[in-house]
Amino acid sequence: MDYAISILVNGIVQGSIYALMALGYSVIVGITGLVTFTHGEVMMMGAFASFYVFELFGSNILIGAIGSFIVCGILGIIIYKVCYERFLDAPRHIALICTIGASMIIKNMAQIVFGPNQKPMFGIFENQLIKIGPVQLSVLQLVILAIVVILALGLSLFFSKSKYGISMRAVSQDKTAASLMGLNVNANALLGNVIGCGLAGIAGMLISVYYQAFQATMGGPLGMKAFSASVLGGLTDSRFAALGGLFLGLIENFGIAVSSASFRDIFAFIFLILILIFKPQGFSKKGGIKL
Amino acid sequence: MSLLTVENLVVDYGHIHALLGINFHVDEGEIITLIGSNGAGKTTALMSISGMVKKTEGKITFLGQDITVMKPHNIARMGISHVPEGRKIFPELTVDENLKVGTIANPRYEKQRSLEARDRVYTLFPRLKERLNQGGGTLSGGEQQMLAIGRGLMMEPKLLILDEPSLGLAPNIVENIFELITRIRKDGITILLVEQNASMALSVADRGYVLETGKISLEGSGESLLVNEEVRRAYLGA
Ligand SMILES: Nc1ncnc2c1ncn2[C@@H]1O[C@H](COP(=O)(O)OP(=O)(O)OP(=O)(O)O)[C@@H](O)[C@H]1O
Ligand SMILES: [Mg+2]
Numbered sequence: 207m208d209y210a211i212s213i214l215v216n217g218i219v220q221g222s223i224y225a226l227m228a229l230g231y232s233v234i235v236g237i238t239g240l241v242t243f244t245h246g247e248v249m250m251m252g253a254f255a256s257f258y259v260f261e262l263f264g265s266n267i268l269i270g271a272i273g274s275f276i277v278c279g280i281l282g283i284i285i286y287k288v289c290y291e292r293f294l295d296a297p298r299h300i301a302l303i304c305t306i307g308a309s310m311i312i313k314n315m316a317q318i319v320f321g322p323n324q325k326p327m328f329g330i331f332e333n334q335l336i337k338i339g340p341v342q343l344s345v346l347q348l349v350i351l352a353i354v355v356i357l358a359l360g361l362s363l364f365f366s367k368s369k370y371g372i373s374m375r376a377v378s379q380d381k382t383a384a385s386l387m388g389l390n391v392n393a394n395a396l397l398g399n400v401i402g403c404g405l406a407g408i409a410g411m412l413i414s415v416y417y418q419a420f421q422a423t424m425g426g427p428l429g430m431k432a433f434s435a436s437v438l439g440g441l442t443d444s445r446f447a448a449l450g451g452l453f454l455g456l457i458e459n460f461g462i463a464v465s466s467a468s469f470r471d472i473f474a475f476i477f478l479i480l481i482l483i484f485k486p487q488g489f490s491k492k493g494g495i496k497l
Numbered sequence: 498m499s500l501l502t503v504e505n506l507v508v509d510y511g512h513i514h515a516l517l518g519i520n521f522h523v524d525e526g527e528i529i530t531l532i533g534s535n536g537a538g539k540t541t542a543l544m545s546i547s548g549m550v551k552k553t554e555g556k557i558t559f560l561g562q563d564i565t566v567m568k569p570h571n572i573a574r575m576g577i578s579h580v581p582e583g584r585k586i587f588p589e590l591t592v593d594e595n596l597k598v599g600t601i602a603n604p605r606y607e608k609q610r611s612l613e614a615r616d617r618v619y620t621l622f623p624r625l626k627e628r629l630n631q632g633g634g635t636l637s638g639g640e641q642q643m644l645a646i647g648r649g650l651m652m653e654p655k656l657l658i659l660d661e662p663s664l665g666l667a668p669n670i671v672e673n674i675f676e677l678i679t680r681i682r683k684d685g686i687t688i689l690l691v692e693q694n695a696s697m698a699l700s701v702a703d704r705g706y707v708l709e710t711g712k713i714s715l716e717g718s719g720e721s722l723l724v725n726e727e728v729r730r731a732y733l734g735a
Contacts, residue, residue, distance in 0.1 A: 372590070372601065373598065376587050376598045382549065383586075386573055386581060387598050388573035391570070
């Protein structure tokens with residue numbers, strides 16, 4: 207019983223990080239209307255950014271989160287300028303191929319600059335356990351859950367209440383109408399990329415802190431998982447994307463429990479393939495960013 | 498001086514010539530209508546004004562400023578509100594949010610003022626007020642048209658461009674829309690109207706232009722076009 211609960215807790219914590227990756231992913235796809243394959247590499251850069259922030263400013267997870275958000279937000283601007291800006295009206299595969307190219311460049315540059323090997327991440331919290339009834343979780347797990355919940359609620363508030371959020375939803379739903387209403391489509395799409403990539407950066411930090419390790423090649427499977435989780439919501443519905451992420455974390459952890467930890471990624475991709483076979487359009491009906 | 502002038506406008510879509518060099522102008526306070534059959538180039542002319550299509554040749558001036566190559570959102574911010582063909586409501590925004598989008602980019606935007614503008618729209622369209630938290634995409638066609646016009650008015654435009662506002666609406670609602678157009682003009686907003694319903698359009702318009710496969714074939718006051726033999730035969734089914 208205790209064993210099952212601990213798997214559940216691990217699954218939820220891991221799933222919450224996946225949910226954060228997927229949230230960022232759905233914001234980007236929602237606003238540009240185009241799929242991206244750079245998301246995993248952005249997370250990798252987020253992990254590296256946080257490492258250097260911890261090294262420079264000390265092991266404070268909030269400062270790390272801010273640092274990786276800023277670095278990856280800037281990366282988001284570059285990716286937008288290179289892969290999207292001129293291709294918003296072009297055939298969809300052009301931007302898609304461009305993001306694949308950008309992801310390879312980022313990954314290979316990271317290998318050259320930082321080296322190809324796995325590095326240990328700073329331990330941010332003491333390995334202390336908290337007991338809540340029958341549930342036992344570490345301080346780190348609790349902090350990860352709190353960060354993701356706060357970010358998800360903040361994002362939801364931003365999209366429902368602020369004028370920037372409402373403009374971005376308008377742009378994601380109808381670019382022609384949005385232009386005619388005086389909204390700068392380009393600026394909104396850029397902002398969407400900054401937010402989406404910034405969140406991916408924080409997710410990358412959380413993953414590396416959670417596993418106590420990070421490396422230049424970590425992005426590949428992470429990007430595919432962000433994609434898999436978002437597919438559940440037709441790639442643009444943040445609620446379903448977050449649910450998909452949570453679900454993915456649970457499947458992985460229960461899957462490992464009955465097999466071996468080296469099979470971790472298999473479960474995510476079986477999930478992706480099953481969704482693509484049986485529900486390729488996801489569970490959401492219409493396009494555009496949704497709360 | 499005219500509010501809007503279009504000179505020698507030529508637009509091509511690849512090898513399709515949509516506009517072959519048209520000239521027209523809209524003066525302050527007027528209701529102007531462009532009529533013409535399907536594919537004549539009416540929507541293209543309007544989209545050119547709003548900067549949504551690339552022009553091959555020609556010059557468009559608004560408030561004395563050359564807007565020929567200006568970006569669409571900057572044109573809108575200068576005071577041109579374009580209610581496009583097919584309404585283009587934001588389907589997943591609520592009625593209230595759809596209206597709010599109209600004020601967000603307004604350079605004269607202030608919270609108080611935007612609330613007043615919204616109240617005016619709700620007075621004009623009580624049906625929208627009853628549905629303010631409903632998704633835009635769930636409204637009926639007529640309600641969506643009201644919302645599209647309301648959203649356009651939220652921008653406090655100097656020039657309101659309407660592309661087939663009566664399309665697909667029941668006859669009594671069409672009458673409401675035309676009544677509304679004259680009422681909007683009384684508030685000091687100039688109107689450029691494209692319509693299939695030529696008799697209605699000409700009867701509210703000060704002047705009209707007839708567009709025929711990319712060229713302006715006739716122009717004149719609303720009344721004179723209404724009794725013109727050619728217009729009656731081609732567009733009024735008489
Ligand atoms: N995006 C486009 N690409 C290619 N051709 C186009 C495009 N938009 C319009 N056209 C063509 O340009 C011509 C003018 O079209 P436009 O939409 O301006 O006509 P319209 O007068 O508004 O017609 P309707 O009354 O049916 O709305 C048509 O022949 C149309 O097929
Ligand atoms: Mg048209």
